[in-house]
Amino acid sequence: MTPDPVLRPLAADDAEAVLAAFRSAPDMARQGDVSTPTEARRYVDRLIDLAGPHRAFAVDDAGTCVGLVTVTVDAVNRSGWFWYWMHADHRGRGLAQRAAATVADWALSDGELERLELGHRVNNPASGAVARAAGFVREGTEREKFLVDGRRVDVAAYGRLRTDPAPSGARLSLFSGVCVPQER
Numbered sequence: 001m002t003p004d005p006v007l008r009p010l011a012a013d014d015a016e017a018v019l020a021a022f023r024s025a026p027d028m029a030r031q032g033d034v035s036t037p038t039e040a041r042r043y044v045d046r047l048i049d050l051a052g053p054h055r056a057f058a059v060d061d062a063g064t065c066v067g068l069v070t071v072t073v074d075a076v077n078r079s080g081w082f083w084y085w086m087h088a089d090h091r092g093r094g095l096a097q098r099a100a101a102t103v104a105d106w107a108l109s110d111g112e113l114e115r116l117e118l119g120h121r122v123n124n125p126a127s128g129a130v131a132r133a134a135g136f137v138r139e140g141t142e143r144e145k146f147l148v149d150g151r152r153v154d155v156a157a158y159g160r161l162r163t164d165p166a167p168s169g170a171r172l173s174l175f176s177g178v179c180v181p182q183e184r
């Protein structure tokens, strides 16, 4: 039987898989500038630097990073900006929902944060489904926030508080390793 994917800290040797993910779908262009091996290494190095604000978890399917869920910590406010992507070949498996729910639980417990927030373009409904599955509550609309291909697009704003109920859906196993909270 194929083992279930797991969550683990992103690692330097995930750069090749990250590049493959960025090359897998046009919508990845909005996730960052990664189109060469050098850019992929730089992207990963920035995310795994524990002196920085990011706590990045790879969705690991049989040893390959096929997705990412990251909390970018705002230590002063004990809050975090929450974001995620999946390699196009691994979308639609429910992995993003399970991974996001797991990392959000971690951030609001062992991660010592009290609020998580995220935003997604309203024409990206899959991202909204992932947010709700991870226990986020819709808090409003940032009207015409982005200019995409010449058209202004609304962004749906979501938040999850430590005191909000945890969602009921499935989780992934998480090996948090060295993804420790920041010094405050």
Ligand SMILES: CC(C)(COP(=O)(O)OP(=O)(O)OC[C@H]1O[C@@H](n2cnc3c(N)ncnc32)[C@H](O)[C@@H]1OP(=O)(O)O)[C@@H](O)C(=O)NCCC(=O)NCCS
Residues within 6 Å of the ligand: 027, 028, 031, 083, 084, 085, 086, 087, 090, 091, 092, 093, 094, 095, 096, 097, 098, 119, 120, 121, 124, 125, 126, 127, 129, 130
């Ligand atoms: C957003 C993203 C991570 C979702 O990944 P995924 O693998 O499709 O996610 P899952 O399979 O876990 O769940 C997707 C959910 O969205 C739903 N969905 C997908 N497309 C949809 C659509 N067009 N309309 C409504 N719901 C949709 C699916 O049905 C599923 O919900 P369900 O299980 O209740 O049926 C992926 O599309 C991605 O990486 N996009 C590019 C990066 C991105 O936009 N990141 C978010 C930035 S805010």
